[in-house]
Amino acid sequence: MKQRIHLVIMTVILLVSLAYSIVEIYFYEDTPLNFTCRSKVYVLDESEYSSCARKSSADFFLSINENGTGYMVVSGSSICIGEKDITTLTDIINFNYTKEADFYSFTLGKRKLGVSRISQLLKDDVIKLKISRVNSNDYIITTPISPIMMCTTDKD
């Protein structure tokens, strides 16, 4: 009888741990549906043919809601090297998104003039981004062409 009780307890523990593992793996998210992340980006762009070799510094905050909407806050400044005029702005850009396989397709809302000087990516109305978790706090954001930045979520 005692042995039977032990056997039942062991079976229950085994089943519980098995269920836990299955749930953990099933709900493991590469690309989260609901999250926020922040990053700092410094850009030095000397690849344009125009006279402006651009330098910028900006903070990004990205918030994605499960309901297909979200927003990003961009705050920073940009300058053409050798010039005195500095562009400083803070903008909140609302967007809608759909999920297309591994990528999000973001349709950006209204943006302030000059925000594309801080981030070239923001000059397009539709952008495709993939967000992948690399460890508990950090995510890598890539376009279909190349990685663009790493960002950090707040700790759970």
Place this chain on the structure above:
Amino acid sequence: MIYVINEHLKYDPLSATLYSPEHHPDALTLSRVNNSIFLIFVNKNNELISRSYLLKEIWENQGIDSSNNNLNNHISILRKSLAQCGCDEIIKTIPKKGLMFSANTVRILNRKGEKKTVQDNVRHIGQEPLTPALRQNKFLRSPFAKLTLFTVTVLTILLTPFFYEKIKLFYLRKEILRIEQCRFYVTDHDTKLLSKEDIRSRIDVFMKNKSIDCSRLKANVYFSFMESIDAMGKDKTSQVISYCLYNSSAKCINYKEYHLK
């Protein structure tokens, strides 16, 4: 049936094994000939057996020639096996007469489904079901071993999601070098194609220019590099280096550079 000799040595003629957990952790397997000899001995406990009888029973009845030397070799091996099971001197040599197996007790245990048999010179005592697999390994029979096996199984199951994440990470990023407390990774396939020396030299330049200090804090640094030729035929390079403090909510700092060669 299974024989229990001197209340501690279990002998199974079917699997030709001797098992005495008090003396030897594993079951000892006898050769075919030794198994036949030992079965004769066990069935003739405390009886004098002549060498000629053994030679006839083991070999001659099967049309095989043999010799006393051969028999002596087998008896010697059998004695060694029995000694390992705590039965020294159980086979005695009676000079000029033969051999005698002299055990204090020999019990017969019937397997499940086996009919009880009573044999001459053998005291039949009772039934005790035995599982051969368990009999062969003392360690596996102990409660400690069972508990250990169970704990290991549960831990393995519980750690599976952790390993799953590690494997996914392994495919997502590739560590290329470590400098003090910083670990440098590449994530995209184009950068993975660059040589380690090339990546190293670019990282060295970056570390120097940006005064990155890897001695104080643990950090993961992600490196990406792309080269392309535009429509004018000019080489363009783009480089992204992201510095993320390890296990911290402090935001990652990204350094992006685009150049015309």
